[in-house]
Amino acid sequence: MFNGKRLSLARKRQKLTAKELAEKAGVSPVTITRLETGQNQADSGTLEKLAEVLGYPVQFFFKEDPALLSAEIVSFRSLSSMTAKERNAALSAGDNGVEVYEWLENRYNLPALDLPYFDPELTPEAAADALRQHWGLSYQPIANMMKLVEAKGIRVLGLEETTANVDAFSFWQNDKAYVFLNSFKSAERSIFDTAHELGHLVLHRHGQTSGADEDTRTAEVEANRFASAFLMPEEDVRARMPRLITADLILRAKKRWRVSAMALAYRLAHLTKPMLSEWQYRSICIELGKRGYRTSEPDGIPRETSVLWGKVLSQLWAERKSLVDVADELSLPMTEVERLLFFILPQHGTDNQGGEVRRSKLSIVK
Template sequence: MFNGKRLSLARKRQRLTAKELAERASVSPVTITRLETGQNQADPATLDRLAEVLGYPGTFFFKEDPALLSSEIVSFRSLSSMTAKERNAALAAGDTGVELYEWLESHYNLPHLDLPAFDPGLTPEAAADALRQHWGLGYRPIANLMKLMEAKGIRILGLEESTANVDAFSFWQSDKAYVFLNSFKSAERSIFDTAHELGHLVLHRHGETSGADEDTRTAEIEANRFAAAFLMPEEDIRVRMPRLITAELIVRAKKRWRVSAMALAYRLRHLPKPMLSEWQYRAICIELGKRGYRTAEPDTVGRETSILWGKVLTELWSERKSLESVAAQLSLPIHEIEKLLHGILPRQEGGNPGPHTPVKLVT
C-alpha cells in the first residue's frame, strides 16, 4: 500500500513544499496533501511522476513508516538560524540514516552501545570525567575520537547539506545513539563538533535539546563545556602546559589534543583556576587571528574517518558489490547513501571511493 509518510519524507529531503512538488509533478497541491495524509492512494501515472521528480525508486513509497524524527529530540545548534526547509531536510536525513543503520545491523555484528546514563545533576565537566573513567581513558589525549565512539556503539554518519546552519546534530532513537557530522569545517573543529554531540548524548538524553531558545542556548553551552573537558582534561593540561604561555606555544601544543588553537586558548582561560588572564587571552587571540587561526586551521591535523564504514565497504568490495547494491536493498537513491557517508569515508588513492563500482579502500 502506498505510504504517504514516505512521500512526505522524500519531499522534505528534497527541500520542496507541497505546492512546489505539485507544480513539478503536474498535480494539484490538494492531491499531494491527500496522498501524504493517507486519504488517497497514488495511481500508477501519478506515482511515476512523483518518483521521477523526487528521484526516488517507486518501491520507496510502499515501505513501512519511517522513524519520523522530530526537532524536539534532535540536537540542532540553533533552530532560529535554520529555515523550515533546512530543518525538515536534516530530519529526513536522520530518518534515512536510521534505516541505513538498521540495514547494517541486519547484515553485520555492530559494537554494542556503551554509553551509560550518568546522574543528570552532574556538571558537564564531571560528566566528561566520568565517561573518560568509564571508558578507561584516564587523562591521556584521544588519538581518534570517531574510532573510539564507533567502538563504543555510537552510530556516526555524515551530512552534505551545503549550509552552515546544519553542521552537526545527534539524537537517541530506540535506545540507539546517533551522530551526524558535516565536514565543511577544519579537522580540528570537526573533532570538537564530534565531542560536542557526544556531550548532548550524555547530558541531554533525559530531556529536549531543541526547545525554547533559552533552553537551546543552555544545552549548547553545556555540550561545549563537556567537549572541552573531554578532549582537554584539566589534569593533562596542567601537566603539559608551562607557566609562560604564548600564541606560538598554543599552536604547537594544540596538536597533542587535536583541537583548534582557539579552542585550546579558550580552555586555558576558562579552567576552574585559569592559566591565562583575560588580558593574556585577548592578546593571544589577536595574535592567533593575525596568523589565520580564527577562520581556518593552518598546519591542520589529519581528518578523522569512519573505521566501521571503511570495513563495511571493504567487505562489499570483496563480494564484488557497491553502494548501489545497498541503495537498491533499501529502495533509496544512491545519492542519499552518498550524502550519509559524505566526509566520513577513508580516502582512496586518487580521491574518494566511487559508489557506482566495487570499492577497495586503502587501510
C-alpha cells in the same frame, strides 16, 4: 500500500514545499496534501512522476513508516539560523540514516552501545571525566575520536548539506545513539563536534536540546564544556602547558590534543584555575584571528574517517558488491547514501596520510 509519510520525507529531504512539488510533478497542491496525509492513494502515473521529480525509487514509497524525527529530540545548535526547509531536510537525512543503520545491523554484528547513564546533577566537566574513566582512557589525548565513539556503539554518519547553517547534530532513537557530522568543518572542528554531540548524548539523554532559545543556549554551553573537558583533561593540560602562554605556543601545543587553536585557548581560560586571564584570552584570540585561525585551521591535521564503514565496504567489495547494492536494498537514491557516507569514508582506498586502508572484516549475522 503507498505510504504518504514516505512522500513527505522525500519531499522535505529535497527541500520542496508541497506547492513546489506539485508544480514540478504537474499535479495540484491538494493532491500532494491528500497523498501525504493518507487520504488518497497514488495512481501509477502520478507515482512515477513524483518519484522522478524527487529522485527516489518507486519502491521507497511503499516501505513502512520512517522514524519521523522531530526537532525537539535532535540537538540542533541554533534553530534561529536555519530555515524550515533546512531543518526538515536535516531531519529527513536523520530518518534515512536510521534506516541505513537498521540495514547494517541486520547484516553485521555491530559494537554494542557502551554509554552509561550518569547522574544528571553532574557538571559537564565531571561527566566528561566519569566517561573517560568508564572507557579506561585515563587523561591521555584521544588518538581518533570517531574511531572511539564507533567502537563504543555510537552510530556516526556524515551530513553533506549545501549550507553551513545546518551544523552537526545527534539524537537518541530506540535506545540507540546517533551522531551526524557536517562536512563544512575543518578536521579539528569535526573532532570537537563529535565530542560536543557526545556531550549532548550523555548530558541531555532524556531532555530536549532544541526547545526554547534559552534552553538551547544552556544545552549548547554544557555540551561545549563537556567536549572541552573530554578532549583536553585538566590534568594533562596543566602538566603540558607552561606558565607563560603565547599564541605561538598554542599553535604548537594544539596538535597534542588534536583541537583547534581557538578551542585550546578557550580551555586554558576556563579551567578550574584558569591559566589565561580574561585579558590574555582576548589578546590571544585576536592574534589567532589575525592569523586566520578564527574560521579555519591553516596547518590542520588529517581528517578522521570511519573505521566501521571502511570495514563494511571492504566486506561488500569482497562480495563483489558496492554502495549501489546498498542503495538498491534500502530503496534509497544512490546520491542519498553517498551523502550520508562520503564525508566519513576514506577516499580512493587511502587513509588520511595517503597510506593503504587495511580491510578488516566485520562478522556477518547468520
